[in-house]
Amino acid sequence: MKVLILSNLASYTYNFRKELIKMLIDSGCDVSAAFHVDNTAKAKALNCKIIEVPFNGKGTVLKEELNLLKTYGRIMDEEKPDMVLSFTIKMNLYGGIACRMRKIPYYPMITGLGELAKKGKLRPILMSMHRYVMPYATCIFFQNTSDMEFFNHHNIKYKKSRVVPGSGVNLADFKFTEYPKENPLSFAFVGRVTKAKGIEEYLDAAEYFKGKGYVFYVAGVLDEEYKERIERLDKEGAIKYEGELSDVRFLLRKTNCVVLPTFHPEGMSNVLLEAGAYGRPCICTDRTGCREIITDGINGLYCKERDSADLCAVIERFVDMTTDDKKTMCLAARANVEINFDRKLVIEAYKKELFKDENENREDK
Secondary structure, eight states: OEEEEEEEEHHHHHHHHHHHHHHHHHTTOEEEEEEEOSOHHHHHHTOSEEEEOOOOTTOOOHHHHHHHHHHHHHHHHHHOOSEEEEESHHHHHHHHHHHHHHTOOEEEEEOBOGGGGSOSTTHHHHHHHHHHHGGGOSOEEESSHHHHHHHHHTTOOOSOEEEOOTTOBOTTTSOOOOOOOOSSOEEEEESOBSGGGTHHHHHHHHHHTTTSSOEEEEESOBOHHHHHHHHHHHHHTSOEEEEOOSOOHHHHHTOSEEEEOOOSOBSSOHHHHHHHHTTOOEEEESSTTTTTTOOBTTTEEEEOTTOHHHHHHHHHHHHHSOHHHHHHHHHHHHHHHHHHOBHHHHHHHHHHHHTHHHHHHHHHO
């Protein structure tokens, strides 16, 4: 069976889909993956056929979008896949359109609603595209029930769905480590350095606590609008900017608490999952994609959205906790991920769905 995977970047595909690709190959599938190669080593490590596709995640130019649709169509005509798996919104939509036109079984994963959940000029277009594409999908994989309910509420129809625990975490790659020393006490923002992820509130907090002996790390790709402020705060010592990390584990090991004051329509926050796997408490907003992972007072703390003063108050609350209480949170964080977010659970859900006919035949015998 030939399987085509549509994704955005080589690094994303390796970090979150390598186990899925391995399962498909081990099951006898001929796997091809189409994405932009931003990391050659990670692309090669997937051990499948790579098809490079230029990709602009923020692009809205009609010509570029049509070219992506045409590219997917051309790839499908050449590869002749028996099924297509897609991840992230553009791949889901343009890949879905190409699949529908060619009557190829199609399995998208909803990794977050993005602009679909925002009341902007793109929303009506995206809503129409989802209503055209999603009813054709063989099965949709949702990362949380809230996104599934959003589809239902907005009359985005579909044949079948499965809810999986986000992208899950490879527990062998992200191993529990002892809570680090608190001298100095350190916090980390890991992710796209963009407004919707709460970077403004985090930087406000870093400035508020400047000179009080804490370390505020920032790691991720910079949106241009924050470049000047990040560079200034780094020079002043209010933050330590780590740049874009190909591997976040070394930062998680030395961090006492991960902070994600997001108001972005998350699917399931990967940084919260990875932090939890390492046994790190997290401060986050009480919203979809976060609350499924973090329980206030158990393995982390909640802060209000778009509220710098509240974030500072919550950070102070964390600072005032005893080391023993913080270590208890660490253990709870790891236990939660082990029980509920092991990536093996995601792979097993795909295996059951993609090889359903084989499973049913085996059970009949």
